[in-house]
Amino acid sequence: MLIKALRTGCMLVTFGYLSACASTSSQAPQTVVLAKPLQVNYQSEVALARLGQMLNSGEYNQEQMAQLYYERGIVFDRVGLRALARFDFNRAIQLKPDFVEAYNFLGVYFTLAEEFDSAFEAFDSAVELAPDYSFAYFYRGIALNYANKPQLAMADVNHYADQAPNDPYRVLWRYLIQLEAGEPEAQNELVEALKTYRNEDWGWQIVRLYAGEIDQQTFLGTTMDVQGDNRALAERLCEAYFYMAKLAQRAGDPQLASSYFKLSLANNVYDFVEHRLALFELNRYESQI
Structure with a gap:
């Protein structure tokens, strides 16, 4: 099935070094796909x-200047x-205290540093200034989830997902946080969102x-x-390996999850949420060793 890789410019690598030590090895693919x-x-x-x-002029x-x-x-x-x-986002807010997007970015960075109180303050500022700015709800939901407050996270992620119910990523993130919150449905x-x-x-x-439709x-x-298109491939792989890592986490296999997070990072798609959170998850693993 993966023999068409050459036409996309990607590489296929045997996956044995991962699956050999993984308790979920029977579920792991036998090859990995790599982009440049x-x-x-x-x-x-x-x-x-x-x-x-321009800034120095x-x-x-x-x-x-804030812009x-x-x-x-x-x-x-x-x-x-x-x-x-x-640093630049901080300067933007100092010059323009109502800069919603800059508050959102700062909230993301505070989350990645596990400075959750500061993250919540930044996201709250963004929401107060622009109640319809959906990304602030999304990232605040992620921060709440990582701060072990999944029930509070549900309110934010539901608000985010309801604004575009046909967006697969919003569907997926609602599902991931529902799992953390113990939602039985x-x-x-x-599955219903997928069908609809x-x-x-x-x-x-x-x-x-x-949903279990494909392996x-x-x-x-x-x-x-x-x-x-190598960029498109790298972006897809950044996402793919991150969400495969989250599956491995749910299956209780931190070694396999760690390997997938590293594969997500390997694509250098720095501005994707999956890249940010893959590094965050790896840092958490390392702090527990």
Whole structure:
């Protein structure tokens, strides 16, 4: 099934080194799919240089400076320079205290650092300033879940999912947090959403995996239908291995989960939530050793 990998520019690697030591090895695919890791592109380098020049020019007012810091923060985040991004988002808020998107980014960074009180303050600020800003609810829900408050997380993730019930990722994250909250109807609701809303969006393949329609080997095969687009492949693999890791976690196999998280990170898709949380999960594993 994975023999078509060459036309997508990806690599297939025997999976024995993972499955040999994994208690869920019978469920693990026999091969992994790899993309060429994404690299910092020319456009990002030029954007950083240009934004730096603009910030140093003295030609912009306070609100414009806040926007420039925010835009540079986004580029820093996209290329994995998160400490610099966090600094720029802080500067943006200092210059523009009602900067909703900057509060949201800071909340994400506080969550990744397990500074949950600060994360909640940032997300609360975003929600107070813009009650319809759905991403603040999503990330606050994730933060609440990792802070062992899944019941509170449910309110936020339900708000987020209800705004776009046909979005497979919103369906999936509601399901994941429902599991943490012990919701008995989680699986039934996932299957029902799949029946009702599924379309050609690749994200529904992840939902199919969680609903039990396809196995992991078949699921990995779906990542390669990208017509040779390495970026698209890397993005799909970042997502695929993260959600496979979450399945391994639920199965009580931290070794396999850790391996999948590392494979998710290997694609260098720094600005995806799956990349952020894969690193967060690995750091948690390491702190428990």
